[in-house]
């Protein structure tokens with residue numbers, strides 16, 4: 411069952427119809443704050459009739475033949491598989507050039523598109539770069555007001571709007587994130603079938619000023635924006651009228667200047683209502699204090715996630731993580747003594763310049779943590795480094811898959827001996843994710859072939875064979891003077907600043 415937390419117009423005109431599409435199933439979509447918020451911004455416009463569509467949608471309210479626009483919200487490189495599933499279900503041609511003026515205009519936005527729209531150039535008619543709130547609604551309103559114009563003219567006009575990239579017009583774009591989050595963004599529809607059932611999510615900040623050298627969530631969202639404390643509290647109070655489950659969201663929630671006060675407020679509310687539960691995706695190690703740990707424990711959180719990236723002090727300096735081993739040890743101890751049951755530690759393998767000694771440092775740190783916190787549930791989740799556009803590490807390639815697998819197996823064995831649980835992302839899937847992340851125009855045909863070949867790992871290898879060498883995208887260290895596919899987007903803080911940081915100088919974007 412769904413509960414709408416805003417007033418809907420149930421008597422909408424059906425003259426202009428939009429499918430707002432999530433490349434995944436209903437339960438994940440209903441836990442995606444970005445997807446639901448953008449849906450709401452369209453749903454409250456009187457003369458736009460909008461319906462949510464998922465990969466598991468069986469029956470639509472708006473018939474495909476009546477749809478004017480389809481938009482996709484894409485968060486992950488592999489989302490293209492679900493996009494094509496939806497295309498196939500409604501017999502939509504995969505390429506923009508094969509869809510005539512009678513077919514819906516199809517566009518996409520989200521972090522994957524913002525970081526590098528070029529792989530999708532032949533698939534979508536246009537793409538939203540950066541914050542979606544303003545450009546998304548502006549684009550759809552423009553399309554509605556000019557619906558009788560030919561597609562070619564519509565796209566030319568759209569290309570003049572800030573934040574909209576039209577591949578067929580092929581214009582350079584300067585991107586600035588202009589959306590403020592003064593009015594807190596929150597879950598507008600609660601669902602008991604959502605992955606995070608009936609959870610009211612509040613966005614407390616956008617971006618992260620720490621600017622770790624590999625982190626796309628930080629660089630794509632500069633400048634960092636914070637929702638004002640008073641509005642966060644007002645929004646939490648509003649959400650608590652409908653549910654007891656609250657989650658705070660941000661690239662790094664604990665960097666909010668009033669994070670401690672927000673936690674204190676929630677703590678006070680839990681004293682009067684023991685059913686209130688608060689969730690936080692991940693905490694910065696240097697932000698965990700007794701008060702914060704106490705609040706999390708009181709609000710029903712059993713495990714806390716912290717991201718250390720690596721147990722090697724040397725590598726943490728290289729990536730500019732700016733946390734020390736002492737801080738990591740103190741944090742786990744603080745969580746333990748304040749009533750949490752365990753900690754999950756995010757880390758990576760294959761960070762540029764990594765050696766076997768660095769892997770050993772991670773094992774040694776795990777051993778120390780285990781020894782100092784007997785009975786406390788400590789586990790690790792490892793991914794492998796994937797270069798992302800618009801970060802200082804965009805020029806670095808990955809380590810060879812065999813080296814990474816060897817390091818992964820060693821970690822698995824050693825952590826198992828210590829009785830520490832560890833999950834690992836698939837090195838082979840991460841490899842193909844890197845190919846797409848740093849992909850160019852070749853990727854449109856490649857992705858279509860992957861889909862047609864079954865979308866399993868073997869389909870990626872088969873589809874690239876004879877067309878391009880995927881190692882060139884995933885493994886090669888790029889020269890800093892090379893033209894990169896995504897250079898067509900001029901994103902704050904700009905290539906020269908990223909280059910400075912890649913070459914180990916001070917970052918003038920965030921003064922970190």
Ligand code: SF4
Pocket residue numbers: 618619620621622625626627628661662694717731
């Ligand atoms: S602290 Fe976390 S969110 Fe912030 S830049 Fe580093 S990795 Fe990204």
